[in-house]
Amino acid sequence: MTQETLALHFGYEKGDFGTMAVPLYQTSAYDFGNAQTAANRFALKELGPIYTRLNNPTTEIFEKRIAAIEGGEAAVAIASGQAATFFAIANLAEAGDNVILAEKVYGGTTTLITHTLKRFGIKAKVFNSDTADDLEALIDEKTKAIFFESLSNPQIAIPNIEKIVAIANQHNVVTICDNTVATPILFRPFDYGVDVIIHSASKYISGQGLSIGGVVVARNNLNEKLIKNVRYPQFNEPDESYHGLVYADIPLPLFTLRIVLSLIRDIGATIAPFNSWLLIQGLETLSVRVKQHSRNTLEVARFLKSHPKVKNVNYPGLEGDVQHEKAKKYFKDGLTSGLLSFEVEGLEFAKSILDNTKIFSVVANIGDTKSIITHPASTTHMQVPADELEKAGISQGLIRLSIGLESPEDLIADLKQAIG
Numbered sequence: 001m002t003q004e005t006l007a008l009h010f011g012y013e014k015g016d017f018g019t020m021a022v023p024l025y026q027t028s029a030y031d032f033g034n035a036q037t038a039a040n041r042f043a044l045k046e047l048g049p050i051y052t053r054l055n056n057p058t059t060e061i062f063e064k065r066i067a068a069i070e071g072g073e074a075a076v077a078i079a080s081g082q083a084a085t086f087f088a089i090a091n092l093a094e095a096g097d098n099v100i101l102a103e104k105v106y107g108g109t110t111t112l113i114t115h116t117l118k119r120f121g122i123k124a125k126v127f128n129s130d131t132a133d134d135l136e137a138l139i140d141e142k143t144k145a146i147f148f149e150s151l152s153n154p155q156i157a158i159p160n161i162e163k164i165v166a167i168a169n170q171h172n173v174v175t176i177c178d179n180t181v182a183t184p185i186l187f188r189p190f191d192y193g194v195d196v197i198i199h200s201a202s203k204y205i206s207g208q209g210l211s212i213g214g215v216v217v218a219r220n221n222l223n224e225k226l227i228k229n230v231r232y233p234q235f236n237e238p239d240e241s242y243h244g245l246v247y248a249d250i251p252l253p254l255f256t257l258r259i260v261l262s263l264i265r266d267i268g269a270t271i272a273p274f275n276s277w278l279l280i281q282g283l284e285t286l287s288v289r290v291k292q293h294s295r296n297t298l299e300v301a302r303f304l305k306s307h308p309k310v311k312n313v314n315y316p317g318l319e320g321d322v323q324h325e326k327a328k329k330y331f332k333d334g335l336t337s338g339l340l341s342f343e344v345e346g347l348e349f350a351k352s353i354l355d356n357t358k359i360f361s362v363v364a365n366i367g368d369t370k371s372i373i374t375h376p377a378s379t380t381h382m383q384v385p386a387d388e389l390e391k392a393g394i395s396q397g398l399i400r401l402s403i404g405l406e407s408p409e410d411l412i413a414d415l416k417q418a419i420g
C-alpha cells in the first residue's frame, strides 16, 4: 500500500460503533480483569496495555502508522523530538561510550548530545556530514551510534547518506537519522539502509503547530544488527532491572521494546494520548501538505535568489543550488520540504526583515501550515558557541523560513516589502 493509504487506515480496526475517527483513549490505566492476566502482561507473556506511561491504544495506532509510512518494523512515540533523540541514544550508549554526530544538525540536538550527554559520561565526536570523509577515522570500539539529519535544520544540508551507512555497517555501528524536516513523504532513510529514524512529530507530522511529540522508528530486522553484536551487550546480557531478562531471547523488535521497558519505564517522558491523537490527524494529510509546502518554497526560493540584497539562498530543490544534484538523487521528485534559509548582510538587517514581515510570524518552530521566519543565531542556536555556529554554517545574517500553505504570491509580496 502507498504511504497515503497507510496514513489513513493502517493499524485501526473499527470497533462496535464503527467510529471513523480513531478513538482517543484518554486513560491512565487498564483493568486487567484478573490476577493472572495482570501477571502475564508484566511478564511479557501476553502483550497488552499496562499503564499509560508504558503504552496506550491511541498512541499505539500512531506508532503503527508512522512505522508503516517509514517502511520500518516498529515505532515508539515519546513526549517530544528531544526525548526521541535522547532515548534512541540512551538505548545504545552509556558512560564511557561515544556517539558520532553530524556537524549540521538542529541546535537542540547539538546541545543535548555534545553537552548534556557529556554530563552522563557519553562523549560526542563531530563529523562533516556533507562528505563523511572524516567519519571512519572517528570510530572506535566505544562508538555506539552515528547521528545525522536527512535534511538539516536550519542549513537544509543533505548528508552523504550512502557513505555514512556503508561505513557504519562495516563497523557494526547503529545509524540514527533525524527525518523531521524531510518526512517519509520526501525521503525514506530505511530505503538507504539506515537503522533507526527519529522525528520531532511537533513539526510536519503535527502539521498545524498543535502539539509536541516525538517518535523513534526501527528498521525491519534491526535485531540482526543488535544480537551478538559486542558493541551492544545491553541487548545480549541479562538486564538486572528486569529480573535477568535477556532481550536477545525475545522474538520482538528489540530496539523499540527496550526503549519502552527500560527507559520510558524509568524516565517517563511519555506522550499524552491526546497528543498522539492529534498526530494521527496530522499524519492523514502529511503527504498533501509536505508536497505543497515544497512547491511553495521553491517559488519563494526562486524569488529570493533573484533579489539583489540576498547574498545566497540555501534550498536544495532550487535549480543551481550546490546540493541540487543530491536532492534529485535522494528526494522524491526533487522536492525538499518547506524549509529554506537565506543570507543577508549582517545581524541588524536580518532582524529588520523579521520585524517588517506581516504574514510571517517570528516563531521558533517549523512545519506549521502558517509561515514562520526565524533568526537562528540569536534564538534556536543561541546556546551554541560561536565556533560551533560557524562550523554549522550559521552566520549572523542567516534567516530561516518555514514556508506554510499560504499562497506563494502573498508570501513573496510580503518578503519583497520587508527586504526593501
Ligand SMILES: *Cc1c(COP(=O)(O)O)cnc(C)c1O
Pocket: 080, 081, 082, 083, 106, 108, 109, 149, 153, 178, 180, 181, 199, 200, 201, 202, 203, 212, 213, 214, 366
Ligand atoms: C524541533 C526539532 C527537534 C526537537 O523536537 P521537539 O519536538 O521540539 O523536542 C529535533 N530535530 C529537529 C530537526 C527539529 O527540527
